[in-house]
Amino acid sequence: MRIDVVTIFPGYLAPLREALLGRAIAAGLIDVRVHNLRDWTRDVHQAVDDAPYGGGPGMVMRPQVWGEALDDVLGDEPARLIVPTPAGVPFTQATARRWKDEPRLVFACGRYEGIDQRVVDEYASRMPVEEVSIGDYVLVGGEVAVLVMVEAVARLLPGVLGNPQSAEQDSFSDGLLEGPAYTRPVVWRGREVPAVLRSGDHGAIARWRRDRALERTAKRRPDLLAALPEDALDQRDREF
Numbered sequence: 001m002r003i004d005v006v007t008i009f010p011g012y013l014a015p016l017r018e019a020l021l022g023r024a025i026a027a028g029l030i031d032v033r034v035h036n037l038r039d040w041t042r043d044v045h046q047a048v049d050d051a052p053y054g055g056g057p058g059m060v061m062r063p064q065v066w067g068e069a070l071d072d073v074l075g076d077e078p079a080r081l082i083v084p085t086p087a088g089v090p091f092t093q094a095t096a097r098r099w100k101d102e103p104r105l106v107f108a109c110g111r112y113e114g115i116d117q118r119v120v121d122e123y124a125s126r127m128p129v130e131e132v133s134i135g136d137y138v139l140v141g142g143e144v145a146v147l148v149m150v151e152a153v154a155r156l157l158p159g160v161l162g163n164p165q166s167a168e169q170d171s172f173s174d175g176l177l178e179g180p181a182y183t184r185p186v187v188w189r190g191r192e193v194p195a196v197l198r199s200g201d202h203g204a205i206a207r208w209r210r211d212r213a214l215e216r217t218a219k220r221r222p223d224l225l226a227a228l229p230e231d232a233l234d235q236r237d238r239e240f
């Protein structure tokens with residue numbers, strides 16, 4: 001997969017080159033290119049924003065510079081354009097799973113009050129464009145959202161995670177939150193690891209883990225339980 005990110009703060013994307021993702025990039029599993037939007041400005045001040053039509057607080061990012069940048073970055077290679085925005089469709093694990101099969105993702109990171117809407121409209125007329133949000137809170141720009149989304153997608157790519165089973169057993173992969181995890185020592189500050197996890201009874205362990213996931217999901221995210229398909233829970237599951 002090729003990933004392009006257009007931003008006025010390229011340094012914000014430096015974490016992509018660290019640790020697991022950095023190793024995947026170095027191994028050629030992912031091709032990540034970060035572009036400075038200001039490289040496409042033509043004025044001495046490298047202006048990328050202007051006052052909003054209709055008034056209101058803040059500034060809006062100008063369409064001209066975004067058009068020249070995206071025309072160049074996109075070239076002729078098919079891609080999906082992703083525009084982070086608090087007004088976007090929620091980004092979920094299902095989104096990450098859908099995007100992992102894309103040959104190329106191009107992320108447009110807005111700042112200020114966002115990007116002139118005509119940029120999205122222009123590119124949506126010729127390619128897949130998605131305006132997405134990573135959560136119901138307001139950030140200062142799109143870069144952090146891109147870090148989140150790129151990590152969520154990249155970890156699903158073959159060879160990126162050391163243990164591919166980890167992605168298959170993700171939180172949300174069965175629609176439930178993950179339950180608690182434990183490791184050595186068996187007792188820590190007087191708190192003991194649940195005996196079932198040390199029993200060697202894999203059936204009992206699987207049941208215990210599902211029960212804890214159901215319990216946690218019912219308590220913290222009842223909306224996820226309600227969204228499960230009818231046949232996803234058996235009678236016993238419904239006791240939580």
Ligand SMILES: CN1CCC[C@H](Cn2ccc3ccc(-c4n[nH]c(N)c4C#N)cc32)C1
Binds near residue numbers: 111134
């Ligand atoms: C007060 N204004 C309101 C409009 C947005 C302004 C800041 N901003 C500019 C570009 C931009 C891109 C994404 C996000 C963002 N915020 N929260 C999320 N879940 C996001 C996502 N994905 C925020 C952004 C601040």
